[in-house]
Amino acid sequence: MTAVHAPVSGLLDVERVAADFPILSRTVRNGNRLVYLDSGATSQKPTAVLDAEREFYTRHNAAVHRGAHLLAEEATDAYESARERIAALVGAETRELVFTKNATEAINLVAYTFSNATAKALHGRALPDGAERFILKPGDEIVVTEMEHHANLVPWQEVCDKTGAVLRWIGVDDDGRLDLDHSEHGLEAVLTDRTRVVALTHQSNVLGTITPVARIAAAAHAVGALVVLDACQSVPHMPVDVSTLGVDYLAFSGHKMLGPSGIGVLWGRYDLLDSMPPFLTGGSMIEVVRMEGSTFAPPPQRFEAGVPMAAQAIGLGAAVDYLAAITSTDGSLSGLDAVAAHEHALTAYALESLADVPGVRVFGPLATESRGSVVSFVVDGIHAHDVGQVLDDRGVEVRVGHHCAWPLHRRFGVAATTRASFYIYNGTRDIDDLVAAVRHAQSFFGVTGGAAS
Amino acid sequence: MNLESLYQEIILDHYKHPRGRGLRDPYAVEVHHVNPTCGDELTVRVVIDGDTVTDVSYDGQGCSISQASASMLFELLVGHSIVDDLATTDEFVKLMQGRGQVEPDEDVLGDAVAFAGVAKYPARVKCALLAWMAWKDAVSQAAASQTPEVAP
Numbered sequence: 001m002t003a004v005h006a007p008v009s010g011l012l013d014v015e016r017v018a019a020d021f022p023i024l025s026r027t028v029r030n031g032n033r034l035v036y037l038d039s040g041a042t043s044q045k046p047t048a049v050l051d052a053e054r055e056f057y058t059r060h061n062a063a064v065h066r067g068a069h070l071l072a073e074e075a076t077d078a079y080e081s082a083r084e085r086i087a088a089l090v091g092a093e094t095r096e097l098v099f100t101k102n103a104t105e106a107i108n109l110v111a112y113t114f115s116n117a118t119a120k121a122l123h124g125r126a127l128p129d130g131a132e133r134f135i136l137k138p139g140d141e142i143v144v145t146e147m148e149h150h151a152n153l154v155p156w157q158e159v160c161d162k163t164g165a166v167l168r169w170i171g172v173d174d175d176g177r178l179d180l181d182h183s184e185h186g187l188e189a190v191l192t193d194r195t196r197v198v199a200l201t202h203q204s205n206v207l208g209t210i211t212p213v214a215r216i217a218a219a220a221h222a223v224g225a226l227v228v229l230d231a232c233q234s235v236p237h238m239p240v241d242v243s244t245l246g247v248d249y250l251a252f253s254g255h256k257m258l259g260p261s262g263i264g265v266l267w268g269r270y271d272l273l274d275s276m277p278p279f280l281t282g283g284s285m286i287e288v289v290r291m292e293g294s295t296f297a298p299p300p301q302r303f304e305a306g307v308p309m310a311a312q313a314i315g316l317g318a319a320v321d322y323l324a325a326i327t328s329t330d331g332s333l334s335g336l337d338a339v340a341a342h343e344h345a346l347t348a349y350a351l352e353s354l355a356d357v358p359g360v361r362v363f364g365p366l367a368t369e370s371r372g373s374v375v376s377f378v379v380d381g382i383h384a385h386d387v388g389q390v391l392d393d394r395g396v397e398v399r400v401g402h403h404c405a406w407p408l409h410r411r412f413g414v415a416a417t418t419r420a421s422f423y424i425y426n427g428t429r430d431i432d433d434l435v436a437a438v439r440h441a442q443s444f445f446g447v448t449g450g451a452a453s
Numbered sequence: 454m455n456l457e458s459l460y461q462e463i464i465l466d467h468y469k470h471p472r473g474r475g476l477r478d479p480y481a482v483e484v485h486h487v488n489p490t491c492g493d494e495l496t497v498r499v500v501i502d503g504d505t506v507t508d509v510s511y512d513g514q515g516c517s518i519s520q521a522s523a524s525m526l527f528e529l530l531v532g533h534s535i536v537d538d539l540a541t542t543d544e545f546v547k548l549m550q551g552r553g554q555v556e557p558d559e560d561v562l563g564d565a566v567a568f569a570g571v572a573k574y575p576a577r578v579k580c581a582l583l584a585w586m587a588w589k590d591a592v593s594q595a596a597a598s599q600t601p602e603v604a605p
Contacts (some may be wrong), residue, residue: 030455385491385516385580386460393456401491415492415514444456445465445517 010345012338013329014427020046020322021425032395035433040205040233040374040421041399042255045319049258052318056311064310065284065301079310082317083300089320089336090250090267091241098266098273098300099313103232104151106251106266107199109279109303110228111155114197115162116277130275133226138164141194143225145170145178145211146185146411147204150404152230156199165196170216172411176207176364180215187219195225202234202250203372206405206419207364208347210234210372217246226272232256236323236423237372238340242267258323259316262309273299280305326424339424343373346422350375350431357438359448363412374421376403379438381447384416390441391418396434458570459577460517467564468517473527477510481595486587488579493519497587501595504534509588518568518577523584525565530588535596542585549578 018024021044028034036044056078062071064079080094087097100106117134120127142156146169160167170178171185178200179186191198198220203210217227229247234240236257242250249272254263268276278285278296282305287295296302328338348368354360359380365371379387388400399419402409409415420434442448476483480498487494493515500508509531511523530538544561545568553573557566571581 383516385493385518385577389459389574389577390456406492409492415494444460 008345008349008428010341011329011427012326012342012424014425014429017326018425020048022047022050024425028395028397029393033433035394035396035430037396037398037420037422037426037430037434039236039256039423039426040403040419042261043236043258043423044425045258045260045315046322048322049260049315049318053260053311053315056314061311063307066307075310078314078317079308082313082320085317085320086265086313087267089324090235090252091243092267093270095298095300096242096267096270096273098268098303099308100251100264100266100303101262101309102255102264103230103251103253104264106264107152107228107230108155109266110249110251110268111159112279113276114165115159116279118163120277127277128275130271131277134276136163136165136196139194140165140196141168141192142166142197142199143168143170143190143195143220144198145200146172147176147178147207147209147211147405147408148199148201149205149230149232150406151232152199152201152228153407156197166194168195170200172207172408175366176204176209178209178211178216180212187216191219191223191225193223195220195223197228198225199228199230201230201232202240203237203374204364204405204408205233205374206376206403206408206417208372208374208376209364210370212370214246221246233372233374236339237336237343239336248272254312254316254319257316258319260312263312263316265316266303268299270299273303276302278302278305282306284308342424343422344368346426346428346431347371347373347375349428350420350422350434353431353435354438357435357442359442360438363414363417373423374419376417376419378414378417379441379447382441382445384418386445387418387438387441390444391434391437394433394437394440396430396437398434459574461567461570463564463567464521465517467521467524471520471524473510473531474512474524475510476512477508480508480510481598482591484587484591484594486583486590488515488519488583490579491516493580493583495519495523495583495587497523497584497591499588499591499595501535501592501599504536506530506533506535506538506592509591511584511587515583516577516580518571518580519583522565522568522581525563525568526584526588529563529565535592538592539589542589545585546582548572549581 023044060074062075064076084094087094114134117131118136121135168190170190182188220227227247228249231250231252235252250267255261285302285305287297324335326338327334362377384400401416480500483498485496495513498510548555548557549572557569559566571577
C-alpha cells in the first residue's frame with residue numbers, strides 16, 4: 001500500500017537517525033521489519049547511550065559520593081556532570097535536580113512530602129523551616145485532572161487518605177481538552193481557597209493533549225496552591241523550560257527520552273526543596289546521625305538516599321547530549337525544536353491517514369495545535385487487544401489497553417484503546433504500515449470499513 | 454506461529470456467538486474479576502445443587518480471547534460435578550501456562566483445545582484465564598457456603 005498524501009515537510013532524516021538505534025535493525029514475528037510505535041511507553045536507545053553506560057562500567061565504576069579513591073572521583077564527576085547537562089536541558093539550576101528511580105518515584109517524593117510533613121507536625125516533631133506549607137488539614141483540597149496517568153493520581157489519593165484532604169479534579173471535554181470554565185469540573189469551580197496542590201500532566205499520554213500549564217499554574221498560585229507537573233510526555237518531545245513554565249515541581253523519566261530505565265528526575269524550586277522533609281532515608285542523605293536522631297543534607301542529596309544509579313544517570317546524560325545534537329534536514333532547527341517539528345509533521349500525517357479509514361475513531365484533539373505525538377484510537381467492532389495482536393503479527397508494535405489512564409478511558413466510555421506513539425526514528429513509512437495493518441485487522445475480523453491488503 | 458493458530462475458527466465463533474451469555478437469577482455466588490493491565494472485566498454467577506454445577510452465567514467486556522473463553526467455559530462446565538469441573542479447570546490452566554509445550558487433552562477440554570495457540574502468546578494467557586479464575590473463585594465460595602459446619 002502506498003501513501004496517497006502529499007510529501008511531508010519538517011521531518012528528520014529518519015533513516016540516518018534509525019541507524020543510531022541497533023534494535024531497529026532487527027526483525028520481529030516471521031521476519032517482519034520492526035515498526036516501533038510505542039515510544040510513549042518507552043523509547044529505544046541509541047548506541048551513544050549504550051556506550052556511555054558500558055564505558056562507565058568498564059572504566060569508572062565506583063560508588064558515587066563515597067570513598068576518596070580515583071574511581072570514586074571519576075564516578076562522582078560523571079554522575080554530577082550528567083546532572084548539570086540534564087538540568088541545562090530543562091532550564092533548571094543543577095542543585096534543583098533530584099535523581100529518582102523513575103517519574104513515578106519523583107511524583108511520590110512530592111506526594112510523601114505532604115503526608116510526612118503532616119504526620120510529623122501531628123506529633124510535634126521537627127520540620128525544616130518553611131515546611132508549614134506541606135502540612136495538610138482535613139478538608140484541604142488536592143486537585144488533579146481526569147486525564148492523569150495513574151502515577152499522578154494514585155499518589156494523591158493516598159495523600160488524601162492519610163491526611164483527610166479531599167481530592168478534586170478538572171474534567172475533560174469531548175475534544176480531549178481540560179474544562180477551564182465554571183462547570184462542575186471546570187478549573188474555575190474546582191480551584192478554591194482550600195486548594196493546596198494542583199497536580200497535572202503537561203501532555204496526556206493517551207490523547208496527546210498539551211495542557212495550558214501557564215494558565216492553570218497562575219490560577220493555582222492565585223489561591224496559594226503548589227503546582228506539580230507530570231512532564232513524562234513533554235520533556236522527551238519538545239523544549240521545556242522550568243524557568244518560564246510557572247510550575248513548582250516537574251517530573252520526567254529517562255527511559256522515555258532515549259535514556260536507560262531506572263532513572264527519573266524531579267525538578268523543584270530550590271526554596272521548596274530546601275524546606276521539605278526527606279522521602280527515602282538512609283545513607284548519603286544525612287548531615288549528622290546520632291542514636292537519638294539525625295539531621296539531613298541540603299538538596300538534592302537530601303532526596304538521594306543510598307548508592308545512586310550512576311550508570312543510568314550517565315546514560316541519561318548521553319541521551320540529553322544526543323537529543324541536543326539533533327538537527328533538522330534543512331539545518332534550520334536543532335535539539336528539541338527539531339524533534340518537536342518532526343513529530344508535529346508526523347502526527348499530522350498520522351491523523352490524516354487514520355481519518356481515511358472508516359470505522360477508526362481517534363480520541364483527543366483531531367488538529368495538531370497544542371497536541372503531541374500520541375494517537376489513540378478504537379477500531380469499531382474489534383477489541384484493542386485483538387487490534388494490537390494483528391498489528392504485532394505484521395511487526396507493528398503499539399500499546400493496547402487503558403495506558404495507565406483508566407478514569408480517562410471511562411470518561412470516553414471505552415475499556416481500551418490502541419495507541420501509536422512516535423519519536424525521532426519514526427517516519428511516514430511507519431504510519432503507512434500502521435494504517436495498512438489496521439485495515440488488515442478489519443478484514444481479518446470481518447468488520448466493515450476494512451479493505452483487504 | 455501465525456494469527457490463524459491464535460484466532461482459530463472455533464474461538465472466533467464463540468466470540469461472535471457466545472453461548473450462555475447474560476447474568477441469570479437466582480444464583481449462589483457472584484464474582485467480578487478484572488484484568489488490571491487491559492481493563493477487561495467479567496461478572497460470573499454460579500448455581501450449584503449438591504455436587505452439581507447447574508448454571509454458570511456471565512457478562513462482561515473484553516477481547517475475543519477473554520470472551521470466547523467464557524463462552525467455552527459455560528459449555529464445558531454446566532451440568533457436571535464440581536469435582537469434574539475443577540479437574541477440567543486444572544487441565545485448562547495447565548494448557549494455558551504451558552507456553553505451547555503442553556499437549557491438550559481433547560477428552561477433557563473439548564473445543565477448548567483450540568486455546569492451545571493462545572499459550573504461545575504469554576501476553577494473552579491472562580485474557581484466556583479471566584473467566585476460569587472468576588469461575589473458580591465463585592464455585593469455591595459457593596461450595597464453602599453450603600458445607601455444613603459439622604460433618605454428619
